[in-house]
Amino acid sequence: MLFELTDVSYSRSAVTVLDGLTARIPRGASCLFGPSGSGKSTTLRLLDRLIDADRGRVLYEGSDVRERDVLALRREVVLVPQLPALAQGTVADNVAYGPRMAGHSFDPRTPLELAGLDPALSDRPAGRLSVGERQRVMLARALALQPRVLLLDEPTSALDAATTAAVEKTLEGLRARTAISVVLVTHSEAQARRLADWVVRIDGGRATGEGPIGEVLGERAGDGETREDG
Numbered sequence: 194m195l196f197e198l199t200d201v202s203y204s205r206s207a208v209t210v211l212d213g214l215t216a217r218i219p220r221g222a223s224c225l226f227g228p229s230g231s232g233k234s235t236t237l238r239l240l241d242r243l244i245d246a247d248r249g250r251v252l253y254e255g256s257d258v259r260e261r262d263v264l265a266l267r268r269e270v271v272l273v274p275q276l277p278a279l280a281q282g283t284v285a286d287n288v289a290y291g292p293r294m295a296g297h298s299f300d301p302r303t304p305l306e307l308a309g310l311d312p313a314l315s316d317r318p319a320g321r322l323s324v325g326e327r328q329r330v331m332l333a334r335a336l337a338l339q340p341r342v343l344l345l346d347e348p349t350s351a352l353d354a355a356t357t358a359a360v361e362k363t364l365e366g367l368r369a370r371t372a373i374s375v376v377l378v379t380h381s382e383a384q385a386r387r388l389a390d391w392v393v394r395i396d397g398g399r400a401t402g403e404g405p406i407g408e409v410l411g412e413r414a415g416d417g418e419t420r421e422d423g
């Protein structure tokens with residue numbers, strides 16, 4: 194297993210966010226699926242130690258994430274947050290930032306192209322991009338780190354149908370062209386079906402199902418509910 198979470202609890206400000214969550218995430222394309230407020234982003238953030246559990250264990254490739262060097266972990270396991278946040282400067286500056294911090298120079302064209310962006314955008318100030326373009330620059334910035342695992346938090350939540358389709362196509366391309374594992378957070382059952390082979394269903398801070406997507410969500414249409422009572 195890529196990740197194994199065992200009896201994980203996390204509370205903040207008297208709110209129980211995760212309540213004994215146990216889940217397994219294999220290599221490949223997986224998703225965390227559930228209604229708004231159910232604990233998906235919180236679960237994702239545990240995986241690269243943006244937060245640590247109050248109780249329970251999180252294993253990455255068999256060892257506790259807390260026993261690893263946090264910066265080394267975050268170079269392998271790269272999280273793209275729910276809301277695009279780019280630094281000032283050009284697209285190329287943003288994409289080169291991580292590699293430069295790590296002390297090597299590199300060509301930003303490859304990650305831009307992998308992220309489905311025209312390399313001609315390189316010199317455009319990041320502030321002058323559409324939200325969909327920003328989302329893909331965030332993806333390019335993560336890819337520039339040559340991650341083993343990408344954690345994507347609702348990468349299409351701010352996008353219209355056409356741009357969502359373009360970003361999904363990019364993710365499908367990554368799946369076909371690279372060995373990078375992806376853990377995708379989504380509240381869309383249709384998107385989960387399009388992009389993932391494995392699903393962990395999260396509801397009320399607990400995992401309420403996990404397994405191959407067809408087994409957990411049913412072979413087709415599914416029950417389609419997106420209740421907001423998480």
Ligand SMILES: Nc1ncnc2c1ncn2[C@@H]1O[C@H](COP(=O)(O)OP(=O)(O)OP(=O)(O)O)[C@@H](O)[C@H]1O
Pocket residue numbers: 205206208209210227228229230231232233234235236380
């Ligand atoms: N630091 C915190 N302090 C207080 N409450 C928190 C904190 N972090 C998360 N929560 C609460 O825990 C619940 C789960 O949050 P989380 O962001 O993980 O949900 P989510 O499933 O990603 O939702 P969405 O689909 O809306 O992004 C929410 O009700 C949220 O308000």
Ligand SMILES: [Mg+2]
Pocket residue numbers: 233234235275346
């Ligand atoms: Mg979220």
